[in-house]
Amino acid sequence: MPPAPAAPELLAEPGAAPAAAPGPARRRRPSALWRLALPFGSLLLFLALWQAVAAAGTWSETLVPPPAKVWDAFLAVSTTRDGVRGYNGTYLAEHLGISLRRIAFGAGVGIVLGVLLGLVMGTVRWVRSLFEPWISFLRTLPPLAYFSLLIVWLGIDEEPKITLLAVAAFPPVAVATTAAVAAAPRHLVEAARALGASRWEVVKDVVLPSALPETFTGVRLAVGVAYSSLVAAELVNGLPGIGGMVKDAANYNNTPIVLVGIAAIGVSGLLIDALLVRLERAVVPWRGRT
C-alpha cells in the first residue's frame, strides 16, 4: 500500500487535481501503473530472495528447491514427458478439477444445509437453543480431528471426502445465517407490516433479503474453510486430486511438486474468492447501504 492518506484520495474529484501541481497530486492519487508495480515488485523480490537462498546452498535441494526446478515440475505435471502423463497419470489441471468438483459438491451440500438450518434457527428460538451448542462445538473442531472417524464410518472412497468438506463448510454458514435472520431490521419489518404484509410475506420480503449479505459472508467463509480442509480430505486415497498429489509427492520428498500443488491450491482459492466477491456484488448490491 502506498503511504497515501485515505481521506484526500476519497475527496479528490477526477478533474480536481490540477496539472500544474504534479507532485502532491500524484502522491494523492497513485497511478494504476504504480498500484500494479508494488505487488509485482514484491513478487519479483520474493523470487529473487528464493533464488538467492537456494543458490547459497545452506539447505539441500529437497528442503529448498530453486525456482527453476519448481517451474520445471509445473511443466512436467502439465504435460506428457518421456511417456509419463502429468503426475501419476493425471495432469495438474485435472487434479485441480477433480478437487474443485469435490469442493463444489461437499461445500455445496454444507452451504445449502447451513442456510436452511440457519433460517429456522434464526426464526424459531427453541430450535436455535437446541442446535447452537452443537454447531459451535463442530466449528471449533479441526476437520482432521473427525476425518479418521469418517474413514471408519464411510470407507476411503468419495464419501468421507465429500462429507468432510460438507461438515467443514456447514457451521460458518449456519452461524452467519442464524445471526442475520435473528437481527432482521425491525424498522423494515414494521414498515412491511404497516403496508399490510402477512407474517410469511414479512419473512419472504424483508427477513430473507436483509439476511442475504451476511449469509453471503458465511458462504465465503465456508468455501475458505472447505478449501483449507482440502488436503486433509484427500489424505487417504486422494489421488487423483490436488491435495492427494501434494500428500503423495511429500511421501517421496518431491518438494517441487508439493510447491506446485500448494501454489495451485492458493491461486485457485484466490480466484474462487474473487469470483464470489463479484457474485456478491451482483446479488447483494445494497450491501453496506442500509
Added chain:
Amino acid sequence: MASSDLSGPATERPGGVRLTGVSHRYGRGGDAVTAVGPLDLTVPPGEFLVLVGASGCGKSTLLRLIAGFERPTHGTVQVSGAAPRPGQGAGVVFQQPRLFPWRTVEGNIDVALRYAGVPRQEWPERRAALLERVGLQGVGRRRIWEVSGGQQQRVAIARALAAENPLFLLDEPFAALDALTRESLQEDVRRVTAQTGRTAVFVTHSADEAVFLGSRVVVLSKRPGRVVLDLPIPLPRTGATPEELRASADFAALRARVTQEVKAAAA
C-alpha cells in the same frame, strides 16, 4: 373516497378515529413510564389532525397506538369503528423513509400494491400515478441509495398511499430533511390530502408545520402527553397558494398561538 353511506357516529365511518380514556405505559413495575394519556380524542373522517408537542411528550406513541403497532395499557382505540391492526385501513409514513434497499424505487411501490391486493396487470398504471402524485418521475428504476433523502421520503409517501387507505398517519416525516425540501413536501402532502379527502393524523414538533398542514391542531403536554389545546385551523384548504397562506395574518396569529402553547406545555 371518505364519503360513506354507513350510518352511525362519524368516527365509525372509514377513516374515523376514536380514542377513549387512552393511556400507554412502557415497561413494568418501578421502571414503568407512562408515555401518554389518559386522553380522549375523536377525529372525524376527512379531517387533517396535527399532533404537536415537545420531544418525548408521547405523540409518536399515540400514532403507534392508532396504527395498531401497540395496544394501549388502558382505554380503547378505534379506527373506522374497529381495533386497529397494522396494514389494515391506515397508511403510515415514518420519520425515516424505511424503504427496502433490495428493491428499486418502483419495486418499493410494487410491493405495497401487492400487499394491497392490487392485480398485477394494474401495477404499471397505479405505480405511475402514485409516483406522479408525489412529484417523482423518471427515477422509478433507480436504486434507493441513488436518490436524495427528500426523494426517498416521497417514495415512502407514495408507498403509504398505494393501498388507498382512508387514513393516513405521518410521524414527523420531514424532520430529517432540509428546509426547502421540507416545504415542498409539506405542500405536496397538503395538496394530496385535499384532493383525496383522506383523514390524516400528522405528528410534528413544529408549530409552523402544524398550522400550515392541519385543519385542526392538538397540542400535547409534556410526558405523559395530554391534550392542552384543541384548535380548529380555519385556513382555506384549497385555492390559496402556499405563499399566500404563509404570508396571511391569520396564519401568523395561529402559529403564534400554537407556538406559545407548545412552549408553555413543555415548561
